[in-house]
Structures are given as C-alpha cells and as structure tokens.
Amino acid sequence: MPLLEARDVHGGYGSMNILNGVNMTLEADEVGVIVGPNGAGKSTMLKAIFGQLHVNQGEILLLGEPIHNLPPNKLVQRGMGFIPQEKNVFPSLSVQENLEMGAFLKPHNVKRMLAQVYDFFPPLYEKRRQPAGELSGGQRQMVAMGRALMAEPSLLLLDEPTAGLSPLYMNDIFDRVKEINAAGVGILMVEQNAKQALAIADKGFVLAAGQNRFTDTGEALLADPDVAKSFLGG
Amino acid sequence: MNELVFFINNVVVAGSVSGSIYAIGAVGVTLIFSIMRFAHFAHADLMTFGALMALLLSTAFPAAGASIGIPTALIMLPLAMVLTAALAVGIDKVFYKPLRAHGVKPIVMVIGSLGVTLILQGLIRLFAGTSGQSLYVDDRKEIFRLALPFDGVRVPVVITEPQLYLFVITLVAVIALHLFLNRSRLGKAMRAMSDNPELAQASGINTNLIVAVTWVIAGGLAAIAGTLLSLDVTFKPDLSFFLLLPIFAAAIVGGVGHPYGAIAGGFVVGFAESLAVFNWNILLRPFRDSFPAWLELPTDLAFVSTEYKIVVPFFILVAILIWRPTGLFKGKVI
Numbered sequence: 001m002p003l004l005e006a007r008d009v010h011g012g013y014g015s016m017n018i019l020n021g022v023n024m025t026l027e028a029d030e031v032g033v034i035v036g037p038n039g040a041g042k043s044t045m046l047k048a049i050f051g052q053l054h055v056n057q058g059e060i061l062l063l064g065e066p067i068h069n070l071p072p073n074k075l076v077q078r079g080m081g082f083i084p085q086e087k088n089v090f091p092s093l094s095v096q097e098n099l100e101m102g103a104f105l106k107p108h109n110v111k112r113m114l115a116q117v118y119d120f121f122p123p124l125y126e127k128r129r130q131p132a133g134e135l136s137g138g139q140r141q142m143v144a145m146g147r148a149l150m151a152e153p154s155l156l157l158l159d160e161p162t163a164g165l166s167p168l169y170m171n172d173i174f175d176r177v178k179e180i181n182a183a184g185v186g187i188l189m190v191e192q193n194a195k196q197a198l199a200i201a202d203k204g205f206v207l208a209a210g211q212n213r214f215t216d217t218g219e220a221l222l223a224d225p226d227v228a229k230s231f232l233g234g
Numbered sequence: 235m236n237e238l239v240f241f242i243n244n245v246v247v248a249g250s251v252s253g254s255i256y257a258i259g260a261v262g263v264t265l266i267f268s269i270m271r272f273a274h275f276a277h278a279d280l281m282t283f284g285a286l287m288a289l290l291l292s293t294a295f296p297a298a299g300a301s302i303g304i305p306t307a308l309i310m311l312p313l314a315m316v317l318t319a320a321l322a323v324g325i326d327k328v329f330y331k332p333l334r335a336h337g338v339k340p341i342v343m344v345i346g347s348l349g350v351t352l353i354l355q356g357l358i359r360l361f362a363g364t365s366g367q368s369l370y371v372d373d374r375k376e377i378f379r380l381a382l383p384f385d386g387v388r389v390p391v392v393i394t395e396p397q398l399y400l401f402v403i404t405l406v407a408v409i410a411l412h413l414f415l416n417r418s419r420l421g422k423a424m425r426a427m428s429d430n431p432e433l434a435q436a437s438g439i440n441t442n443l444i445v446a447v448t449w450v451i452a453g454g455l456a457a458i459a460g461t462l463l464s465l466d467v468t469f470k471p472d473l474s475f476f477l478l479l480p481i482f483a484a485a486i487v488g489g490v491g492h493p494y495g496a497i498a499g500g501f502v503v504g505f506a507e508s509l510a511v512f513n514w515n516i517l518l519r520p521f522r523d524s525f526p527a528w529l530e531l532p533t534d535l536a537f538v539s540t541e542y543k544i545v546v547p548f549f550i551l552v553a554i555l556i557w558r559p560t561g562l563f564k565g566k567v568i
Contacts, residue, residue: 050436076438084436090429093422100419101426105438107419151438 001064003028003186010057011048018044020210031187035194036207042190046157050082051075081153085160088144091133098132098143102150117146138169158189194232198222237516239389245508253504254404258459260484260496262452268428268491269448272343279354281474284457285464286362287314296372307369311461315454322453358471366468396465483547487554489561507546510537
C-alpha cells in the first residue's frame with residue numbers, strides 16, 4: 001500500500017480551482033519532488049494534502065485511508081509533518097521551545113526526540129536558548145525541520161525548503177532531506193531548484209496549470225528532453 | 235514628615251492599588267488579544283461578574299470566613315474564579331466561536347464583545363440591583379494604621395486589609411502566570427499560537443484547547459480583580475465598566491499581546507493617575523517659608539481634580555498611540 005496517494009484532486013480558494021486533477025503516488029521509503037512553473041499549483045497541492053485547502057473533488061489517501069479535508073492537527077496525529085516555506089518557526093520562542101512544540105501531541109517523547117534532533121542538527125544545541133527569530137534563514141530551516149521531526153512523522157511535507165538560501169546551505173538541506181528519508185520518513189517537497197531536487201528524487205511530479213504534465217522517476221525526468229526544454233531551463 | 239505620609243497614602247498606596255487592578259485586567263485583555271486578535275471590550279464586566287459571584291456566595295455562607303479569620307469573600311474567591319472562567323468559556327462558545335468560524339474581521343468581534351457587555355451589565359443589574367453593596371456581608375473590614383517611628387509624625391500610613399490581600403494575590407498571580415507561560419507545555423503552546431497560529435496548528439497544537447485555556451485564565455484573573463476591588467470599595471454593577479479605559483490604556487502602554495508589558499502598563503497608568511490627582515501643594519508646604527513673598531501658591535495644586543481622573547489614562551493612551559504605538563515593550567499594533 002502506498003504511503004500517500006492522491007487521485008484526481010481538484011481544489012482551490014473559494015469558487016476558483018487551482019488544482020484541476022492532480023494524481024500522485026508515493027511509497028513509504030521514497031522522496032517525491034513537485035516541480036513546475038510559478039502558479040502551477042505546487043504549494044497549493046501540498047496545502048491540500050495537509051488539510052489547509054478545501055478539496056472539492058477527488059481523494060487523498062494516507063496509508064489507504066482518506067484524509068482530505070481533515071484539519072492539520074488531526075493529520076499530525078496520523079503521522080504527517082509539514083514545514084511551510086515562510087514563517088516556519090515561532091520567532092519569540094527559544095529554539096528548544098520551538099522543538100518542544102513539535103512534540104506537543106507526544107509529550108512523553110520530548111526528551112528522547114530532543115536528543116535525536118540535537119544529534120542530527122548540532123548547531124541547534126548551541127543555540128537552544130536563543131529566540132528562533134534571531135537565527136539565520138538556514139538555521140531557521142533546521143529548526144523547522146527539527147520541529148517537524150519531533151513528532152516522528154511517517155510523511156514529511158516541505159514547501160520550498162531552500163527558498164532564499166545560499167547554494168551552500170541548499171546542498172546541506174538536500175543532504176539532510178536524504179538522511180531523514182534514509183531514516184524511514186517519506187518525503188514530499190516542492191522545489192524551485194528543480195534540477196538539484198530531481199537529482200535526489202525517487203519520484204518527480206511536474207505540474208502545470210494544476211495538472212500533472214510529467215510523472216516519472218527523478219532520473220528519467222532529468223533525462224527527458226521535453227521536461228528539460230519546458231521546465232528545467234534547457 | 236506628615237506631608238510625606240500623606241504622599242505615601244495618596245500616591246504610593248493608591249497607585250499600587252489601582253495599578254494592581256489595572257495590571258490584572260490588562261493581562262487578561264492582552265492574552266485574549268494575542269490568541270484571538272481582538273480587543274475584548276466585555277472584559278470589565280467579567281470582572282464585575284466575578285465580584286458578583288463572590289458577593290452571592292458570601293451572602294449564602296456569611297460566616298465561612300470568621301472561623302479562619304479572613305474575609306468570607308476571599309474564601310469564596312477561588313469558586314468565583316471558577317464560575318467566571320466557566321462564563322468566559324461559555325460566552326466564547328456561544329458568541330465568539332461562531333464569529334471566528336465565519337472568519338470575520340477583528341472589528342466584528344469587537345462589536346460582538348460590546349453586545350456581550352450589554353448582556354452582562356443587564357444580567358448583573360437583574361441579580362444585584364443598581365445600588366452599592368459591601369462584600370463584607372457578616373464581617374468587618376480591617377483598616378491598619380501604621381504610625382511611622384519619627385518625631386512629629388501625627389498621620390499614620392493607612393492600608394486596608396483587602397489592599398494587602400490585593401498586593402499579595404497580584405504578586406502570586408504574576409509569578410504563577412510567568413511560570414505557566416514559560417514552563418508548562420500549554421503555556422508554551424499559548425505563546426506559540428500567539429506567535430504564529432497556522433504553524434501552531436501545523437505542529438499538532440489543538441488551537442481550540444488553547445483558546446479555552448486563554449478564557450479560563452482571563453476569566454479567573456478578572457474575578458480576582460473584580461472581587462478585590464469590590465472588597466476595597468463596594469460592589470456596584472458599573473464598578474469595573476469605568477475601568478475599561480485605564481485597562482486598555484495599560485495593555486496598549488505595555489505593548490498589546492505582551493503579558494509582562496500589561497503588568498508594567500497597569501502600574502504606569504495606576505501611578506500616573508494617582509500622581510495626577512495628588513495635591514502637590516501639600517508636599518511644598520514645609521518649604522513655604524523659603525518661597526519669595528510674591529509667590530502665592532494655590533491651595534489645590536493637582537494636575538487634574540479627582541472627578542476628572544479618567545482623562546489621565548485617556549491622555550496616556552493618546553500619547554502612546556502617537557509616539558510609540560507598539561507600546562513600551564514591543565507589542566502588536568491594534
């Protein structure tokens with residue numbers, strides 16, 4: 001059974017649909033990457049999966065169970081984690097408090113998970129008492145990823161995790177994503193840096209105008225001249 | 235020295251009393267704003283409701299306090315807090331939650347809270363009448379007169395029993411709130427939701443629970459302020475309504491959404507009021523002999539007379555909105 005399955009998802013804000021039939025399948029051990037031009041509905045699809053957008057046609061299944069239009073906190077209970085692109089930390093809370101919030105539903109896990117997250121992101125341990133609002137963009141992304149990992153998710157959704165980061169940080173974030181995936185967490189992320197992202201993707205979904213344009217392995221999409229011409233800048 | 239005692243009684247004690255009341259009220263207002271993003275104008279009537287509960291309970295069991303030697307109304311305070319917290323949660327369920335579910339603008343919530351104010355005021359008058367009543371039903375208010383150990387001091391420092399309780403309970407409430415917000419899981423989640431409600435939800439925080447907790451805290455604090463104020467003066471149905479302006483001034487001076495700012499703001503407004511109505515002529519009296527002969531000081535040298543005390547928070551409010559709209563501590567702009 002696939003970890004995540006989206007069938008013919010339609011949805012949008014008010015009466016205007018942005019998603020016009022998106023299909024996705026992601027296995028539990030895979031990294032899925034959504035790419036496509038601006039306005040293609042990439043982030044919207046992520047929001048639809050995470051219950052922040054009304055799905056008015058089609059269905060979304062998590063481990064075979066329908067989850068579309070469930071509120072986000074219920075989805076967190078079911079093992080989904082979401083890292084928004086902007087405003088991805090609580091700025092006035094300390095780094096450690098940010099992480100603790102990630103384990104809000106599993107308070108007995110806090111100590112063990114904190115140790116794991118600090119082990120995974122050593123810089124966060126040094127800054128654990130500092131307000132997260134004072135950190136740099138890359139460090140904030142670490143806090144955001146750490147917060148999401150605190151709940152021990154089985155599926156992690158990332159909305160443009162490398163937006164606004166320097167290339168150095170970008171590679172670091174992609175390495176981290178791969179490591180998280182290797183630890184058994186399914187990943188679905190939206191990325192602007194399509195080439196680098198597809199390079200680590202098991203599955204790639206190229207969206208345009210709210211529909212799948214190409215769906216294949218990351219490798220195959222990178223090799224496809226049509227994809228390269230229209231979506232990867234030649 | 236008598237003049238100094240006069241200053242202590244009229245400025246230090248009076249300022250601390252109103253400062254404590256404003257601080258407790260403003261903390262509630264600021265917490266509600268930081269979680270639900272609207273100015274809760276019915277807050278003062280929650281205070282009056284809390285005092286009414288203490289009054290009704292004290293009337294029902296007038297002798298409860300005598301056995302342990304504290305005012306009956308104070309023994310009833312925890313129960314009054316619970317009842318007021320329950321009312322606050324109930325009001326939210328019936329009036330504010332449906333509005334939130336519709337995603338209305340904050341101003342709609344504010345108007346809604348004005349409606350709640352009218353309902354509460356009507357209900358309170360229905361059950362308590364319109365006249366003033368003492369919260370000391372069966373017991374007597376103690377008044378402490380502390381003579382300062384200096385020669386020639388004839389006037390004592392006067393402080394009442396409910397004032398002492400007010401100071402102690404304010405201190406306890408502030409420390410408890412601090413520990414709750416910084417140490418407890420729910421308190422941290424409350425700060426998280428104030429920072430970023432969407433991310434709080436995305437972290438699995440049950441935002442409905444946080445809203446309820448906010449009302450419980452705000453309601454409980456309102457009952458403390460209303461009961462202790464009514465103990466110090468008398469219970470009147472419009473007692474706290476006239477505190478609405480200074481309480482909002484305090485919350486805004488402190489920086490809206492900033493609990494510690496609200497506490498500081500409460501004392502700033504309280505002391506500003508008592509300093510503004512203080513007759514400074516009294517402090518100058520001992521130095522009268524050294525003034526030049528042509529200088530004739532008026533007998534009343536207060537900035538404003540007591541009847542117009544309400545202009546002080548109003549002035550502070552306008553001034554802070556013009557010069558420092560985010561407040562002393564950096565808060566959100568309404």
